[in-house]
Amino acid sequence: MPPLPQPSIAVTCGTSSNNLTLSLPSAYKSYTWSSGQATQTITVNQPGVYRAVLKDKIGNTYLSPAIEVQSPIQPATPTISLASQPGVVVDNQQQICADSTLSLIANTSTNSTGLWSFSTTTSISKTIALNKSGNYSLQALNVYGCKSAQPAIISLTVRPKVPTPSIEQIGAYSLQAVLPTPTGGQPDLFDWRRAGGEVIPQTSAVVKVVVSANYSARTKTTFTLATGNNLTCYSDFSAPKAFTFDRGNGG
Numbered sequence: 001m002p003p004l005p006q007p008s009i010a011v012t013c014g015t016s017s018n019n020l021t022l023s024l025p026s027a028y029k030s031y032t033w034s035s036g037q038a039t040q041t042i043t044v045n046q047p048g049v050y051r052a053v054l055k056d057k058i059g060n061t062y063l064s065p066a067i068e069v070q071s072p073i074q075p076a077t078p079t080i081s082l083a084s085q086p087g088v089v090v091d092n093q094q095q096i097c098a099d100s101t102l103s104l105i106a107n108t109s110t111n112s113t114g115l116w117s118f119s120t121t122t123s124i125s126k127t128i129a130l131n132k133s134g135n136y137s138l139q140a141l142n143v144y145g146c147k148s149a150q151p152a153i154i155s156l157t158v159r160p161k162v163p164t165p166s167i168e169q170i171g172a173y174s175l176q177a178v179l180p181t182p183t184g185g186q187p188d189l190f191d192w193r194r195a196g197g198e199v200i201p202q203t204s205a206v207v208k209v210v211v212s213a214n215y216s217a218r219t220k221t222t223f224t225l226a227t228g229n230n231l232t233c234y235s236d237f238s239a240p241k242a243f244t245f246d247r248g249n250g251g
Contacts, residue, residue: 007054007064013146018074019045022067028054047071070115075112075140077150081105083127091223092154097233098161101129102148108140115141117151132160162219162233165190167241175241176206179215185221185233192217195240214240 010023023041024031031040032053044050047069056060079089083103096102105127107112117137118130124141129250137151162185165177175188192200192207195214200207209215219235 004060004062004119005137007052007062009050009052009064009067011067011144013144016061017149018072019071019227020069020146022050024052024054024064027056028062029057030055031041039178042239044069045073047073053191055223069144072109073142073144074146075109075142075148077148078109078112078114078138078140078155080138080152080154081107090154091227091229092152093157093227094154094221094223095132095157095159095229095231096232097159101131103127103129103155106140111143112140112142113163115139115147115179131251157223157225159223159233160184161236162221164235165217165219165238167215167217167238169241169243170206171209172246173208174206175215175243177210177219177238178205179219183219183221185223187222189220190217191220191234191237193237209243209249212243212245214242216240 007028008023013112014021021041021043026040029129030038032038033042034049034051048065049068051066052064053056054064072110077222081104082090086105087107090104094102098144108114113124113126114128115138116125116128130136133156135153136156139151140148160185163179163181165179168176168178170176179188189203190205192202193216194200216237216239218237221233223231223233
């Protein structure tokens with residue numbers, strides 16, 4: 001005779017997340033748990049090893065698998081770190097540029113992972129990459145399906161794309177970077193370069209040039225949160241503007 005299949009134990013987290021429900025299949029006549037209970041389903045709130053002896057209607061005996069419950073049943077509240085600084089708890093207000101992502105790590109206890117929530121969506125992962133503004137919450141989720149009592153919260157601000165400037169010649173030796181719309185940041189500085197990638201050591205909107213070449217600029221804007229967290233974002237480089245040094249002006 002082939003061996004009869006071993007009954008399985010279904011493990012679910014209790015409604016309070018600090019106890020577990022262990023359930024055996026219903027097609028048996030009697031159940032005897034190692035903890036002393038004699039019901040098909042039991043509630044567990046203490047660490048230990050739990051298994052059961054079952055008998056069917058004709059007297060066959062079965063041994064269930066052993067379930068080891070470790071303490072604590074409910075995981076502790078997690079913390080959040082930047083992926084670039086694991087283990088360092090991050091400030092709960094963060095900001096990124098429009099073309100960036102924020103990579104985070106969930107710091108949870110052993111046998112737990114992160115349950116991230118945003119709006120109506122959830123994601124189960126130790127790490128996550130964010131690119132949308134909003135409030136995100138993190139709970140620890142352990143192998144039993146129990147969640148931490150309190151979540152960790154992080155607020156993310158995604159800055160709009162910094163507008164690309166245009167360049168105008170406003171004098172014999174002066175070029176000016178003009179923004180099409182305000183950036184919302186402070187201050188607005190500019191990176192200037194000549195054709196070939198040569199950087200000009202000037203950052204103001206108006207620069208003095210004396211070399212005939214094509215010039216382009218990009219906006220460099222700093223955004224500041226209420227917490228003092230500063231972030232610098234960059235636009236694309238502008239279309240090149242041709243400048244020709246006029247020797248007839250005598251310098």
